[in-house]
Amino acid sequence: MADIICVIGNKGGTGKTTLSHMLCQGLGLLGQRSVCVLTDTDREPLDPLNRRYLTADARTHEALGKVMDKIRSLDAWLGVVDGGGNRTEMDHRLYGLADLVLLPFRDSHEDIRTVIRDLERFPRAYAVPMQWPTNAWQRETANRTLNEFLAPYQDRILDPVAALSASKVLLQKQIPPGLPTALGNACRNVSYQVIDLLQLDVSGEPVSPTRRQATTAVAGQAEVASVKAVNAGGQVLSGMRAPRFPAPIRFGYGA
Numbered sequence: 344m345a346d347i348i349c350v351i352g353n354k355g356g357t358g359k360t361t362l363s364h365m366l367c368q369g370l371g372l373l374g375q376r377s378v379c380v381l382t383d384t385d386r387e388p389l390d391p392l393n394r395r396y397l398t399a400d401a402r403t404h405e406a407l408g409k410v411m412d413k414i415r416s417l418d419a420w421l422g423v424v425d426g427g428g429n430r431t432e433m434d435h436r437l438y439g440l441a442d443l444v445l446l447p448f449r450d451s452h453e454d455i456r457t458v459i460r461d462l463e464r465f466p467r468a469y470a471v472p473m474q475w476p477t478n479a480w481q482r483e484t485a486n487r488t489l490n491e492f493l494a495p496y497q498d499r500i501l502d503p504v505a506a507l508s509a510s511k512v513l514l515q516k517q518i519p520p521g522l523p524t525a526l527g528n529a530c531r532n533v534s535y536q537v538i539d540l541l542q543l544d545v546s547g548e549p550v551s552p553t554r555r556q557a558t559t560a561v562a563g564q565a566e567v568a569s570v571k572a573v574n575a576g577g578q579v580l581s582g583m584r585a586p587r588f589p590a591p592i593r594f595g596y597g598a
């Protein structure tokens with residue numbers, strides 16, 4: 344059965360969509376199969392071509408149920424649900440169905456106040472510092488603010504995701520075949536933490552026959568660049584070349 348990760352939080356612009364896609368890309372680079380699930384009605388679905396994961400459109404209540412059922416039925420897959428923000432009811436629904444809940448927040452007092460409320464409201468959730476300053480002085484100030492306000496929650500704060508302008512590429516409707524190495528590494532780093540929290544086995548062994556079957560069921564033929572999967576309820580998942588194995592760390596473009 345698949346694990347479901349929900350990226351939520353009662354504030355827009357914290358990095359939910361960026362984190363969701365970075366996580367899926369990182370999981371793909373580490374040989375894990377995942378689906379990034381869109382729930383934000385103000386956003387358009389992104390083209391799965393060249394991504395290391397599938398994408399699914401679950402912008403209606405009904406579609407979300409259908410997509411979740413489909414993902415849950417897949418052995419050893421991960422579903423990453425990108426929550427919409429400013430939708431408390433939706434966040435509660437997603438919290439209820441998730442195995443792991445992530446709350447991205449940025450280095451601002453407003454974000455920190457909001458994430459504290461969300462950490463209280465969602466006791467199983469972990470906070471993820473997003474867009475963290477890379478400049479040493481700014482980072483020190485940001486870390487000091489974090490220590491000051493989030494000390495009681497220190498066991499529930501993951502390592503920061505640094506500000507990385509290349510992360511915008513993953514939010515493009517279509518992405519190029521090769522992504523900057525720095526982006527691939529940042530995606531891997533966040534994925535490792537999630538893999539740890541979910542205690543997943545990522546030994547890099549070739550995918551087992553059951554997992555391969557699941558891939559075939561969802562993604563069609565291996566090495567097909569972009570495919571549509573149809574289940575009883577209609578088309579719910581799209582895209583992904585498969586099967587995947589952990590990719591070596593490369594330098595320059597191509598991660």
Ligand SMILES: Nc1ncnc2c1ncn2[C@@H]1O[C@H](COP(=O)(O)OP(=O)(O)O)[C@@H](O)[C@H]1O
Pocket residue numbers: 354355356357358359360361362428473474475504505506507508510511514
């Ligand atoms: N780690 C990051 N580095 C650089 N920019 C980021 C990072 N995370 C998010 N952003 C930028 O912040 C803005 C809001 O991010 P987004 O993921 O769309 O937030 P949300 O989905 O919560 O509304 C976007 O312009 C995005 O490119």
Ligand SMILES: [Mg+2]
Pocket residue numbers: 359360361383425426427
């Ligand atoms: Mg978003």
